[in-house]
Amino acid sequence: MTKAAVTYSTYLAIDELLAVQRPLSVGPDGRPEHDELLFIVIHQVYELWFKQLLHELTEVQRMLEAGDTDTTLHLLNRVLKILKTLVAQIDVLETMTPLQFLSFRDRLESASGFQSAQFREVEAVLGMRDGSAAAAQPAGSAARARIEAAQARRSVWGSFMQFLDDRYGREFISALHQDGTDQGLKGVTTQLEKFAKGTTVQTVLHDYELMNLLDHYATVLKEGGMTMDDLVSVQVFCPDLSLYDRFNAVYRVRFSKDFPARAFIGSGPLLHGGHFEMMGIAVKR
Helix, strand or coil, X not given: CCCCCCCHHHHCCHHHHHCCCCXXXXXXXXXXXXXXXXXXXXXXXXXXXXXXXXXXXXXXXXXXXXXXXXXXXXXXXXXXXXXXHHHHXXXXXXXXXXXXXXXXXXXXXXXXXXXXXXXXXXXXXXXXXXXXXHHCCXXXXXXXXXXXXXXHCCCHHHHHHHHHHXXXXXXXXXXXXXXXXXXXXXXXXXXXHHHCXXXXXXXXXXXXXXXHHHHHHHHHHHHCCCCHHHEEEEEEEECCHHHHHHHHHHHHHHCCCCCCEEEEEECCCCHHHCCCEEEEEECCC
16 A cells, blocks of 8 residues: 655644644624734744644753753744744734624633643743642643643752752752852852852853763763873864953863863854864874
8 A cells, every 4th residue: 555645734733733723713694703814823822832842841941951051042043033922923813993802702611821721831841830720720630740740740940959959069068058049040049159159150150061072082082992181182162252261261171181272263143052072183092
């Protein structure tokens, strides 16, 4: 039996997608009220974006906890763009007048956007812990289970705290709590400056990006039976030459002997908004 070719319509399930807008109103001419379709489409699109947000935020947490700051920042930029799109949709919804909305509102009965399980799940992933969010869903439902599971898991903020713990250790986290500045990014920045003598969050991210890059090199060299000390020449590409001193500070501590000659070369933008790329030559002793 010949397998049917994948098409735009079959891949995206267009027929099924376009069949799930089901207006309930009946206008004077027997057709659904004109504006109800817009209301349905906008809220269904919201739900699709909520699904994507949950997908992205899950990966943000995974990358944060793995110490991959490059990918984390790339994904957070995507999340920001999605949130901007969600807000922009309100402009379309506001083209509907209150009178137009009332023409079909009674058909919605007690239905409300506050009943969106995915919206409550996004809130939980971002750190909100509100028992009423899950309780609003039917007992035993998959929706309630998802919200409860999200509230039981570490939030994005928790993953960021884990990232800082891995980078600076429990001493930093303890100092953060003892100082009472653990109420957001401002508090973290304040404590970082005290703990690391002027280090900023951005510097921490740069350092971690470098550490990941050098760890990758160490892994590749190990697979070839070599170590970082076998590197004899290194070229580093960076779009911001002011990071030269930061690079040297991290670079020099990765070698047990004198670190190899390196060239720090200015470049254009790097993939995924990264700050460092490196090419090296190693000779097995």
